[in-house]
Amino acid sequence: MPELPEVETVARDLQRWVAGAEITDAEVRWARTIRHPEPPEQFVAQVRGARIRRVGRRAKSVLIELADGRVMTVALRMTGALIVAPPGTPDDPYARVVFSLADGRQLRYRDVRKFGRIGLWEGGGLRARPARRKRRLRETRTPYRVGDVFGRHGPEPLASTFSAARLAERLRGRSARLKTLLLDQSFIAGVGNIYADEALWRARLHPLRRADSLTPDEVRRLHRAIRWVLRQGIRNRGSSFADYVGADGEPGANAERLAVYRRTGEPCYRCGRIIQRMVIGQRSTHFCPRCQPAPQGEADG
Numbered sequence: 001m002p003e004l005p006e007v008e009t010v011a012r013d014l015q016r017w018v019a020g021a022e023i024t025d026a027e028v029r030w031a032r033t034i035r036h037p038e039p040p041e042q043f044v045a046q047v048r049g050a051r052i053r054r055v056g057r058r059a060k061s062v063l064i065e066l067a068d069g070r071v072m073t074v075a076l077r078m079t080g081a082l083i084v085a086p087p088g089t090p091d092d093p094y095a096r097v098v099f100s101l102a103d104g105r106q107l108r109y110r111d112v113r114k115f116g117r118i119g120l121w122e123g124g125g126l127r128a129r130p131a132r133r134k135r136r137l138r139e140t141r142t143p144y145r146v147g148d149v150f151g152r153h154g155p156e157p158l159a160s161t162f163s164a165a166r167l168a169e170r171l172r173g174r175s176a177r178l179k180t181l182l183l184d185q186s187f188i189a190g191v192g193n194i195y196a197d198e199a200l201w202r203a204r205l206h207p208l209r210r211a212d213s214l215t216p217d218e219v220r221r222l223h224r225a226i227r228w229v230l231r232q233g234i235r236n237r238g239s240s241f242a243d244y245v246g247a248d249g250e251p252g253a254n255a256e257r258l259a260v261y262r263r264t265g266e267p268c269y270r271c272g273r274i275i276q277r278m279v280i281g282q283r284s285t286h287f288c289p290r291c292q293p294a295p296q297g298e299a300d301g
């Protein structure tokens, strides 16, 4: 599943290739891909004639900002991909939404397993401080502004405002295990299974450590590690294991740079001990039993 670096890679590629392009038409081939507005005919009518101003990212979603201020969100989920197809490119049976561009190219939303979702929203609200946990959006309110879509998401880990102090503040009083918390999108946006494991190895913290057990030095290590692994992932155009490819069709190269993820049974790059795997909250978790000592009372494996 694409995480922050993979989605950032897609967004940067698209920015290069489709910023300024005009969407002349759209074809929705799988209705459930369209989250908003409904029905899909409404989505097509509203997107027709729109010009793409720029492409960015929030959490694990690509944001296609339109010249009139509206924003299209693309959540790639498991197998979604955005592909720019030059004129004459053979049709793709897995294309769920096809945008025709004025210059003859197509922007195709491809999704084998069909879990991804596309929405078209009014702009605004993205830069507002995330809602506090207890002040949730009312369930009855239809999300409308793009900011509402991300109202429950935590901070962007690569934002300049995401400091070690802010991380410490968010960890305080939380009894959750580190691995569980890093995967929680309301705690921090964009981190998934790969980068959570990588960050914990780099910070030398066991995935089962309780959030409120970290010393100030450990919090600083975790903060640095989260940002480092995400930045390295972006530099390498993401880690591809399955269907994910960058928007130009090139797979990311970061998979070979990973230190623990899917390296069960291989030696730790730092100390030589064998990388182990355990399951936390139904997610595979990879760690080094020497570099990441188990908290007291937990099995060391």
Ligand SMILES: [Zn+2]
Binding pocket: 268, 269, 270, 271, 272, 273, 288, 289, 290, 291, 292
């Ligand atoms: Zn080690």
